[in-house]
Amino acid sequence: MERIFATYYIETPFAPEKAAMVLAGEQSSGTFVAVPGETEELKARFAARVEKVTFLETVNTPAIPGAESPTGQYHRALVEVSWSIENFGYNLPVMISTLQGNLYEIRQFTGLKLLSLEVPDSFANHFEGPAFGIEGCRKLTQVYDRPLIGTIIKPSVGLSPEDTAATVKVLAEAGIDFVKDDELMGSTANSPFEKRVDAIMDVINRHADKTGKKVMYAFNISGDIDDMLRRYEKIVTSGGTCAMVSINSVGISGTKKICDQRALAIHAHRNGWGMMTRHPLLGIEFTAYQKLWRLAGVDQLHVNGIQNKFWESDDSVVTSIEQCLKPMLGGYKVLPVVSSGQWGGQAPETYRRTQTLDLLYMAGGGIMAHPMGASAGVTALQQAWKAAVDGLSVEDAAKIYPEFAKSVEKFGKS
């Protein structure tokens, strides 16, 4: 029988091997005394198995509150555990409850983080994965030889549908590939969802008729299931190509229901993610996280950006991009969405470290606040990526490209 493998980074005041057994017990039988019916045969078939324990180091201070150490020492280790897929079948929520669930509550751990996750090949028969993925998003936007360049409508909340559409018009004419609602924007008093779609798609469809290029707009449909489905349909019938879902706020069942419609590319916004990963010894690493959402079927997934305005290190961002681009079950390609404080100046470093153009590169203020206007903002981004591929530094690129030079003047650190 096929098995699922998960690796955890743990810290415990007890022997790591013993703590690993507690982990496996909690996630396959889970009570504090032996109970009738727990036969050897049943255990052999359904019990979680500790595959490997790798000791790392011993520290004197626990990472998070838990059982006190009698010796004052806390041991860190990598623990690999496996489950038969018989335990949960092809059910993402039950798999998540098994891989994570009560584990974070166990007092025998003073730290526990799910690092990685391997699912067996038969998953490919039960999860279709992204309907569009990288190739599909390129086809929809007609962008092949560079990253998709995108931006976020700002201010995030408060603009009328007409104001927003006017901004989209400027951006479309400036040559933008992708625009998105902010995650704070759903359907508001002064920008009801349907009216916003009408106003924006009118601009986008006219521009497409004229130029052959359809800007991809990610309308934020996050909400109740029925509202999401209705709004999804509204986008489809209006000629749109993309919907955005705040995946952590909506949850995986709701997100998968949307992905299962398979008529729009799904832009997965990971806001809320910091809570799950920011502590080094609590929660889940992006390496495991991104697989869950690729199984659910999202087409685009946020990864933060190099030199971002948030807490995350460049190394972590680079790893996230690499993880998204690593094939899974022979496919399930998801487009990494690079964003947060991006203005083009990070393009050379992003390319140097990832060697990929398969990105959706988002600049908010970097485009809209460009000194020569939004059109120059988009041009500057394209220049930045051309420079990146040509191996130019930011300084060298600024000498060649006047629009990019203005970006450097305004947004570059002196």
Add this chain to the structure above:
Amino acid sequence: MERIFATYYIETPFAPEKAAMVLAGEQSSGTFVAVPGETEELKARFAARVEKVTFLETVNTPAIPGAESPTGQYHRALVEVSWSIENFGYNLPVMISTLQGNLYEIRQFTGLKLLSLEVPDSFANHFEGPAFGIEGCRKLTQVYDRPLIGTIIKPSVGLSPEDTAATVKVLAEAGIDFVKDDELMGSTANSPFEKRVDAIMDVINRHADKTGKKVMYAFNISGDIDDMLRRYEKIVTSGGTCAMVSINSVGISGTKKICDQRALAIHAHRNGWGMMTRHPLLGIEFTAYQKLWRLAGVDQLHVNGIQNKFWESDDSVVTSIEQCLKPMLGGYKVLPVVSSGQWGGQAPETYRRTQTLDLLYMAGGGIMAHPMGASAGVTALQQAWKAAVDGLSVEDAAKIYPEFAKSVEKFGKS
């Protein structure tokens, strides 16, 4: 215009007032430069407002990774922020993205936890809340003068539908009020969901026909939306009264869709919760968390238990019970589910500290592994609660009640 208020516990290397402004900015305009269209009028209407900053203390070590302090000092404070409900309307996922979202990513914080949340009265017109709540669950189980006594089927995974039904028969005859699937159990190779429902409801319906008492069984329907709805219907048509959802694994949109059906009591299992709350300066407190799920409409919500086997303190458990029982919007009553290592010995202390019988009191091993059998296990639990109300100590209760005395012998700490 009505506003939503949220209070955060923050830590920052900067002046708390300044960090609070960053928080409010990120969650209502959110870019690193001023952009056109961000008028004073728009800001007045839609900007998040810092209501209050209360300085708490200064420490020398950051709680979680973030911006380094130039002075080596990190300041802790309570920050109250408010938003006009115009910003998101009555949309739980967008509200969650606003209240939490990118906040956990902001480098200006070396700690951020959402402590509490106040929603305005108009929410009562848009969120129906629990369909059954405390009163409804009492009516369905015919239990009025004591906590509902429940148990979990163990081993959690691996029993056949017939084995499980046989256990339920023993429990029903023992006088149990409530039984649930384990959160690790969905639909497995050797216990397909429909067959399990058939086998168990046959036992429960027969028992109800004979005695007039229908045991409430929480079948774990967690899964894809369509599967959940189909399984929900299966429970309804089979005469069941309850469905269980792993709320963190399924997510709030999927859970609300299930609650909106309003034909079954919804047992909300919070597995995964530890990740969101275990660090004192990261994530969300139960006080805020439980309100979100009451708005979604769950009827029963896990709160851990006194002297539990997990990491959580008794104080924290008591606060959680109190929070669940506090009316919200004039109702939205949710039944606190007390579980984890419970065997009856914790009943006196639980009652002493909470003074309530409005609980679903769950014992797993405490019932099934009772030395005199499951029937005596249920009796022991009922005795424990009678003793608790009578103000008896565990020792005094053991002198009066023989079944409870056996529990003390087996499960009590010597």
